[in-house]
Amino acid sequence: MAASSAWYDTLYMRAFALPTCQPPKNTSDKDTSYVSEKTSDPNKHPNHQRSAQPGRAPDRAPAIDGRERHHTRYTPPKPKRPLRPAVDVDAILAHADEIAAANLVELDTEAEQTIPDLTDLPTLKRLLRTHGLRPNKSFGQHLLISRDALDAILAAAELDPAENALEVGAGTGVLTVELAQRARRVVAVEIDRAILPVLRATTARFTNVEIIPRDLLDVQPSAVFGDEPYKLVANLPYYITALTLRHFLEAANPPRRLVVMVQKEVAARMTARPGDLSLLGLSVQFYGAPRIIANVPAAAFYPPPQVDSAVVRIDLYPQPPLTGAARERFFALAHAGFAEKRKQLHNSLARNLHLPQETVARWLAAANIDPMRRAETLSLGEWLSLTRIALADDTLPDATP
Numbered sequence: 001m002a003a004s005s006a007w008y009d010t011l012y013m014r015a016f017a018l019p020t021c022q023p024p025k026n027t028s029d030k031d032t033s034y035v036s037e038k039t040s041d042p043n044k045h046p047n048h049q050r051s052a053q054p055g056r057a058p059d060r061a062p063a064i065d066g067r068e069r070h071h072t073r074y075t076p077p078k079p080k081r082p083l084r085p086a087v088d089v090d091a092i093l094a095h096a097d098e099i100a101a102a103n104l105v106e107l108d109t110e111a112e113q114t115i116p117d118l119t120d121l122p123t124l125k126r127l128l129r130t131h132g133l134r135p136n137k138s139f140g141q142h143l144l145i146s147r148d149a150l151d152a153i154l155a156a157a158e159l160d161p162a163e164n165a166l167e168v169g170a171g172t173g174v175l176t177v178e179l180a181q182r183a184r185r186v187v188a189v190e191i192d193r194a195i196l197p198v199l200r201a202t203t204a205r206f207t208n209v210e211i212i213p214r215d216l217l218d219v220q221p222s223a224v225f226g227d228e229p230y231k232l233v234a235n236l237p238y239y240i241t242a243l244t245l246r247h248f249l250e251a252a253n254p255p256r257r258l259v260v261m262v263q264k265e266v267a268a269r270m271t272a273r274p275g276d277l278s279l280l281g282l283s284v285q286f287y288g289a290p291r292i293i294a295n296v297p298a299a300a301f302y303p304p305p306q307v308d309s310a311v312v313r314i315d316l317y318p319q320p321p322l323t324g325a326a327r328e329r330f331f332a333l334a335h336a337g338f339a340e341k342r343k344q345l346h347n348s349l350a351r352n353l354h355l356p357q358e359t360v361a362r363w364l365a366a367a368n369i370d371p372m373r374r375a376e377t378l379s380l381g382e383w384l385s386l387t388r389i390a391l392a393d394d395t396l397p398d399a400t401p
Contacts, residue, residue, distance in 0.1 A: 120145070
């Protein structure tokens with residue numbers, strides 16, 4: 001019975017006793033983690049499951065004999081950086097000053113060479129806003145912002161580097177700076193003192209530009225240029241176009257050529273032929289040969305006017321056909337004839353010159369002009385012929401236009 005009891009105890013222990021951990025046969029100096037047979041699969045061990053995650057450092061090893069073992073990683077020492085030579089601060093600052101000075105010179109040179117494009121509307125508005133300005137309606141300011149129109153004016157002027165140019169109504173200087181690059185001397189006349197700072201700033205880099213802050217009708221070309229020839233190139237104020245033309249065409253030293261921007265309707269009157277001739281057209285054609293160079297839409301200006309414009313070129317004759325008293329008689333007859341241009345010529349001349357019908361009829365017959373015609377149908381040659389016949393008759397009173 002004792003033997004069977006011992007056998008039973010042995011069998012019971014084998015059946016229910018937990019497996020024991022055995023040390024590995026292969027031993028070394030490194031720390032080793034021992035696991036039981038049931039947990040020999042590394043994927044089932046909780047520590048191995050956590051250490052298998054990417055980017056995670058391995059956990060502590062299982063305890064052996066009540067002690068914890070730690071995994072250690074080898075970290076190579078960082079290479080030592082070579083020592084840099086001592087910095088010469090004074091040399092660096094001196095070199096920096098040289099670079100800064102060179103950059104400033106370059107910027108100044110670029111600024112001198114850069115000319116603002118005043119035909120670009122945003123640039124023009126920014127310039128006016130800087131000076132707190134807007135186009136002055138009282139002076140009829142409509143600033144040109146069309147490069148095509150500007151080029152047409154310059155091409156028609158045909159300026160030579162040895163020539164003088166006169167510009168009236170210079171405004172912001174959009175035309176002035178172009179003239180300054182082509183002519184020997186440019187005189188810019190501007191009455192609006194508010195816009196003068198803009199004009200001076202725009203033309204500051206040009207030593208051949210002179211600004212006269214005055215009414216253009218008070219400017220005498222002979223006082224500005226003496227006897228030297230010059231060309232008048234301008235965007236004329238619309239409200240004084242006729243007065244401006246007469247002022248310079250009748251000047252003691254008139255321009256050799258005029259290239260002006262005027263209203264399209266005025267340009268048509270200046271270049272009209274007999275049948276549509278006006279006093280303005282007759283007066284212009286008395287001094288030179290006008291022709292339209294280009295039509296310019298209202299959108300070419302800021303602010304845009306209510307009418308379109310045109311560029312007109314007038315090439316003056318070396319001498320007008322009549323001078324002195326003869327010229328005064330010519331314009332006296334012309335003024336009388338066009339004073340009532342819808343009336344027959346013999347009636348308008350007799351009424352406005354205070355002459356008898358017989359005298360006027362005699363002049364018209366001598367000039368081979370039908371007395372029933374109207375003033376707008378006569379050519380320049382017929383007006384000149386009528387003037388010479390009237391000059392030979394003492395009955396014509398002295399009169400000035």
